[in-house]
Amino acid sequence: MTPPCGARRQSCSSPAGAGGPVPARRSSATRPSPRRGWRSWAGDGPEPGGSGGAVSDSWDPVRYSRFKSERAAPFFDLLGLVRAVPNGSVADLGCGTGELTVAAHEHLGARRTLGVDSSAAMLDGAADQTTAGVTFANGDIAMFASAEPLDVVISNAALHWVEDHPAVLGRWTAALGQAGQLAVQVPANADHPAHVLARELAEEEPFRSALGGDPPLDPVLRVMRPEEYATILDGLGFAEQHVRLQVYGHRLASTSEVVEWVRGTSLTRFASRLPDELFGEYVDRYSSRLVDGSWPRRASEPRRAGRAAAVGGCAMLDPVTVVDEVSDLLQHLIRNACVNDGAPESGQEVRSTDLLASYLEGTGLDLERYEALPGRGNLVARIEGSDPTAPSLLLMGHADVVPVNAARWRRDPFGGELVDGEIWGRGAIDMLNETSGMAVAFKTLAAEGWRPRGTLIYLAVADEEALGTFGAEWMLREHPDAVRADYVLTESGGFEMPLPSRSGPKFPMMVGEKGTHWVKLRVRGTAGHGSMPFRSDNAVVKAADVVRRIAQFEPGTDISDTWRRFVTRADLPDDIARLLLDPGSLRSFVRDSDDIGVARMAHAATHTTFAPTIAHGGTKTNVIPDTVELTLDIRTLPGQTAQDIDQMLQQAIGDLADQVDVEAQSTDEATSSPVDTPMWDSMQRVTAGLRPGSTNVPFTTVGATDARFFRRAGSVAYGAGLFSDRISFADFASMFHGDDERIDQESLRLGVEFFEAVARDFLA
Ligand SMILES: [Zn+2]
The missing domain is CATH 3.40.50.150 (Vaccinia Virus protein VP39)
Structure with a gap:
């Protein structure tokens, strides 16, 4: 210059x-x-x-x-x-x-x-x-x-x-x-x-x-x-x-x-x-x-x-442009690699909450930082509303990501590379895309001096990928005044479902989520010499059978009210709607559908799921192992208790049950929010504006999110957002915690505009 x-x-x-x-x-x-x-x-x-x-x-x-x-x-x-x-x-x-x-x-x-x-x-x-x-x-x-x-x-x-x-x-x-x-x-x-x-x-x-x-x-x-x-x-x-x-x-x-x-x-x-x-x-x-x-x-x-x-x-x-801005922010968040492996000292989200604070600085906002443990950063920014009686809105994103198996990725999982209009890296979908999109929307509003009637809060949290112990749950317990809000938007709605709707695109918004019930199974055997395996009591062999039985276990199909409402509002042809509302034909559909993303999602939305995710066993090459530990990620349906799940597990394991100890690690029951709210209407208006002719449909997310803590604290919480159609639904679904996670820049733009427009529509 x-x-x-x-x-x-x-x-x-x-x-x-x-x-x-x-x-x-x-x-x-x-x-x-x-x-x-x-x-x-x-x-x-x-x-x-x-x-x-x-x-x-x-x-x-x-x-x-x-x-x-x-x-x-x-x-x-x-x-x-x-x-x-x-x-x-x-x-x-x-x-x-x-x-x-x-x-x-x-x-x-x-x-x-x-x-x-x-x-x-x-x-x-x-x-x-x-x-x-x-x-x-x-x-x-x-x-x-x-x-x-x-x-x-x-x-x-x-x-x-x-x-x-x-x-x-x-x-x-x-x-x-x-x-x-x-x-x-x-x-x-x-x-x-x-x-x-x-x-x-x-x-x-x-x-x-x-x-x-x-x-x-x-x-x-x-x-x-x-x-x-x-x-x-x-x-x-x-x-x-x-x-x-x-x-x-x-x-x-x-x-x-x-x-x-x-x-x-x-x-x-x-x-x-x-x-x-x-x-x-x-x-x-x-x-x-x-x-x-x-x-x-x-x-x-x-x-x-x-x-x-x-x-x-x-x-x-x-x-x-807004695309450059949100892309840049997302790339930096990916490169921070705030990997949460469940250990209290992992995550170190403070690197990303500091980055977000530095991004939001200069807008005249007060930024508040909180750490439950050193490095487990949480960040709160707010635009105070003019009317204390008006409903408030909190936009919440998590800063942590799950670990990767880098060998299986086609690109550096923490490189944040921009390739052909897509940004690659762990967190690109879950959910650094929205954490950055919400920040850009928030900063845009703050920078123009926008003063809403109801208060708008931005919250970036640690520890969503474990149990929220150092993030959302802790914030609500220790600093409720900083984060309490009437309405909460977080991950992960707004990805167009490839449904044969009779009336335009359908975007699921998450009104509830399944519960989690994480357990450790200890499969018992008897130690012996590895040179004489015949008729031995080998815990690894037994665990293999336990894993197979759990994988093949078919719990009952649950046609819940939420599922029924989803199918109805999706405006599907009558024969398909009938198929999706009948337990028997729904089971065949998820088994045979070519669209693996839809099949997994529909199955998870209507079934209790059991996923063996970790196995540890054995100590030495020449020792028959006497113990194998298995960890199961079980997702529960609304109304199910820990006792219900234990019974299903016994049923799955069958006659091996007396050789397996079950130890509950944590349990978190399913939650849901009502659908017919002013926020739901706002989201519908905004989606229809950004993707003309489209309709939002209520859905129950199959994973757990921090929304559950806010629902229990009395907020209406939705998993929201808006994505382009560039990435297929199957890819989208498989990228959560999977390999080659990435997001297209058009989706990033839509995300920013969605959160910005909802805030304006709902709070103004
Ligand atoms: Zn997430």
Whole structure:
């Protein structure tokens, strides 16, 4: 970015811009005027300068030159605004290594050109530029004066290094003859993350102390708005001016390139004030923060306005859409790999709740962080409603994910790769997609200053993938005031079911969920020597039989009210509806259906399920094992108790039951919420708006979610969301806790819009 200005024609820019110059000066009678709108930097010492200021030799010409072509673009745009001055005289203030000084000299047809820079290191490089008529001098550009009137004063990316722009522009103007031209270009990227982060770090220890408690000013903060430069130039008597803001979007290959760029410019102010070792530490922390933690970070400008992607020097705006934003956030969450294997010290969700906090910062919201155990982070953000009696809404996502078997994945499960419009990684479906989508929706609302009638709360929790012990359950018990809400939306509804409906797409929204009953089975045998297995009492062999019996066990088919309501509202052809409502034909359907996703879902929705998931047994290759431990993941239907499940298990294991000890690990009964609520109606309106002609249908999710804690606490809780049709239902269903988990970007967009629109519709 850059702006600036000129004489006879002139221009300014602001985010990234080139500025240019101005035409003919008016009579010298016109005296400068108004310094209105000035920002005063009095009190901040002079800045080291690439071109301008006093401290120079933190400048490294080699590093600066790395992005030569990117840096040159604004210069040539600026030059394009200056009229040629055959045989004229030119000064290039802040000339750096001088290549562009020579280019200006030639372009303008000048007789002689003087390049001035405060950096001796830069000027050493300029010594190679030996074109006739071009000379270089070491000096302070802020105090530049000329013995004879010049035709052109040009300054590219240097003015921001000096203080008091009105005074400096006045001096430069005084060096011009009557028809002289002033052309200036400055960056306008003070609010870009690369700059914001640099300033924030300088306030952290040990840097702050090393800087004497007085970090050097970020020079781009001196850059004024284009209109202010126009006012100054007008006051200086320029008859013509071109003040403009030009955006230069540079796509660098990686974040480390961004760091390199900034090291060559903006960070030089720390290089000159910090000892080498400490500056190295500063750059390291800067890089890692830019790569993960504090990125993406954006001020509260409206979405789609474009995000300042990185750097200084000149611009770096690349357009950002909601898709980019939610994708970026999701990728970072995936890479945090908050894997919850059930151990209290696993998960370490604080990495992701910190990331989300940093993402939501700057919206003026209070963010509250809670940890049940070190590292088990939970984050709450809220937009307070204006009417305490209006119903409140909580959007809840979990930050943890389940473990992976990386060998079975086609891509890095924690790489967060974007491939052909899909983001890959553990959590892409369950449920970092929604955790990030809700955050983007929430931030959008907060950033625009939206004030709902009812309170909106965003909650990111730990430990959903185990038992919620350190997440939702703990929050509701220990900090109920922070999270209690009348309505709760969480995973995982809104994936179009491939049903032969007579009336448009059908999206299930989860109004209830099955219960969990986790048990450990200890299969007993008798130890012996592995060399004599005949007629031995081998616990592994017996466990194999137990597992097979459980896998083949067929519990009764349950046609519940929720199932019946789902089938009815799905508006299916009569024969299919009849089939799905009859226990016998439903069993045949799930056994024979080609659509494995639908078959599994329909089966789970109407049956108690038993999944053997862990087996441990044996101690040594030559020892017949006497014990095998099996873990079962059992999902229960509404109304079923632990006793009911035990009876089914005995029935499944049959005559081996007396050799198997059953130990309940945890039990959590099924929960459900009513369907006919104002929230249900809101969700229906929003879905129909985003996917025209569609209808929501109530469904019971077959997995457990944190919604159960909120239902028990009195909230109406739904599993909600909205997905595109890019990923098949079968793939979708198999990716939960499965391999090759991924999400398409259109679904990410729909998710953000769904949560944002529901909040507006329901709370406004
Ligand atoms: Zn989940």
